[in-house]
Amino acid sequence: MNIITNNIPLLERPYRSCVGLMVFNKDGNVFCGQRLDNKAEAWQLPQGGIDTGELPIEAGYRELKEETSIINVEFVGEYPEWLNYDIPLPLANNLWEGKYRGQTQRWLLFHFMGEDNEINIGTNQPEFKNWIWLDPKLLPEKAISFKKDVYKKINKIFIPMINNFNASNAH
Numbered sequence: 431m432n433i434i435t436n437n438i439p440l441l442e443r444p445y446r447s448c449v450g451l452m453v454f455n456k457d458g459n460v461f462c463g464q465r466l467d468n469k470a471e472a473w474q475l476p477q478g479g480i481d482t483g484e485l486p487i488e489a490g491y492r493e494l495k496e497e498t499s500i501i502n503v504e505f506v507g508e509y510p511e512w513l514n515y516d517i518p519l520p521l522a523n524n525l526w527e528g529k530y531r532g533q534t535q536r537w538l539l540f541h542f543m544g545e546d547n548e549i550n551i552g553t554n555q556p557e558f559k560n561w562i563w564l565d566p567k568l569l570p571e572k573a574i575s576f577k578k579d580v581y582k583k584i585n586k587i588f589i590p591m592i593n594n595f596n597a598s599n600a601h
Contacts, residue, residue, distance in 0.1 A: 438528075440516075440519055440522055440531050441531060442531075443522070443528075443529060443530050443531040444529075444530060444531070445514050445530060445531060445532055445533055445534035446479060446526060446529075446530040446532070446533045446534070447479065447480045447533075447534055447536075448477055448478055448479045448480055448489075448533045448534070448535050448536075449477060449478060449480060449486050449489045449490045449493060449535060449536050449537070449538060450475055450476075450477040450513075450535040450536070450537040450538070450580070450584070451475055451476040451477060451490055451493060451494055451537075451538055451540060452475055452537065452538070452539050452540070452566070452584060452588050453475075453476070453494065453498075453500060453503060453540045453541075453542050454539070454540070454541060454542065454566070454588075454592045454595075454596075455541075455542045455563055456596060456599075457563065457596075458565075458566075458592050458593065458596055459563035459564055459565055459566070460475065460563070460564055460565075460566045460569070460592075461475070461476065461498065461500070461542070461549070461561060461563065461564075462474065462475060462561065462562055462563075462564040462569065462572065463475075463476065463497070463498070463551060463557065463558030463560070463561045464558055464559050464560040464561065465557065465558060465559070465574075466556055466557060466558055466559045467557075468574070470574065471572075472573070472574040473562075473564070473569075473572040473573060473574075474573055474574065474577060475569070475581075476493060476494055476497045476498055476557075477493065477533075477535065478492075478493035478496065478497065479493075480536075486508075486536040486538065487505065487538065490505075490538040490540070491503075494540070496553060496554075496555070497551070497553060497557045497558070498549055498550070498551060498553075498558075498561070499548060499549060499550035499551075499553060500542065500544065500548060500549055501544070501548070502542065502543045502544030502548060503540040503541060503542055503543060503544075504540065504541045504543060505538065505539075505540055506539040506540060506541050506591060506592075506595055507538075507539045507587075507588075507591050508536065508537060508538050508539065509536070509537035509538075509539075509583070509584050509587055509588070510587070512534045512535065512536055513534070513535050513537060513580050513583060513584070514532060514533070514534045514535075515532050515533060515535075515576050515577060515579070515580050516531050516532040516576060517530075517531065517532045517533075517576060518576060532576075535580070537580075537584045537588075539588050539591055539592070541595060549561065566585055566588065566589055566592070567585065567589070569581040569585065570582050570585070
């Protein structure tokens with residue numbers, strides 16, 4: 431485990447730029463993964479860092495493939511602003527060499543068009559030990575404490591978008 435390499439107080443550290451990804455299926459449920467590196471039953475949506483020079487949408491497609499092997503998606507929308515969350519000490523000191531206080535995220539919404547057998551969390555650098563399709567209303571209660579508020583915020587925008595998308599595409 432990386433240990434802190436600076437003595438910057440937590441609240442003076444910057445946020446790490448990243449994307450958050452909500453992927454929903456035809457039933458309106460969202461991909462939710464159980465973290466590999468957490469002993470608690472911590473479930474979350476895919477997310478990951480934005481590389482230098484990369485647009486959030488580019489990072490979104492890349493991270494989705496890296497974490498879940500999912501490529502059959504269509505972009506539906508995005509949350510209108512960046513959302514921040516702080517990571518509690520000592521976790522913040524063990525992640526990213528202690529450089530960041532948490533993450534600032536651009537949330538993207540994707541419709542999954544593939545079959546479940548496309549999803550493979552056994553990737554080169556696995557993040558998840560398990561995954562489910564979850565009713566997005568249940569996300570905040572399944573999430574680790576410091577992500578609950580972010581999930582509540584994105585649900586206010588994304589759940590209506592999911593419902594409208596699926597209603598207009600029902601055959």
